Amino acid sequence: MTILNPLRCIVLWFILIIAMVLHFNYHVGDLFYGIDMVQSEANGIIPTGTHIIRNIFYHLPIIWILIMLYFDQKRVRLGLFIISIIYSLSHAIHLIGEMTEPDFSQMPLLSITLAVSLLLTWEHFKYMKSN
DSSP, X not given: OOOOHHHHHHHHHHHHHHHHHHHHHHHXXXXXXXXXXXXXXXOSOOOHHHHHHHIIIIIHHHHHHHHHHHOOOHHHHHHHHHHHHHXXXXXXXXXXXXXXSOOTTHHHHHHHHHHHHHHHHHHHHHHHHOX
C-alpha cells in the first residue's frame, strides 16, 4: 500500500511527538531507580525554557499537522519544509550533545528520532515539489 505524501508527513510528525514524550519520560523514569535529581536552585517552579521546549517539540508539531490538513498552498509546503530542516538540525545537535554522557536508553531513541526527522524533511521536500 502506498501512503500519500501528506499523510506520510503527518504520521512522521506524530512519531516525532511520541519520541520526544518518550525522551522526557526516560529522564523522569530515572527517578524510580534511585537517581538523585535534587537541584540546589530548584524552587518548585517549572523553568521558562522547559515551557518553550514543550511548546516547540510537543505543541507546534500538532499545529503543523493541522496546517497540513487544511492548507495546501505552495508557500505552506515551503514553510513546513524549512521547519522540518530546523527540527532535524535540533535533533542532530541534541543527539551529539547526548554523546558526552551516553545513556543506553536515550541514545537509540534519539538516533531513531533523528532518522525519523530526516525522513520527515525528505517527505516535506517531495511534498513541496509535488503538484
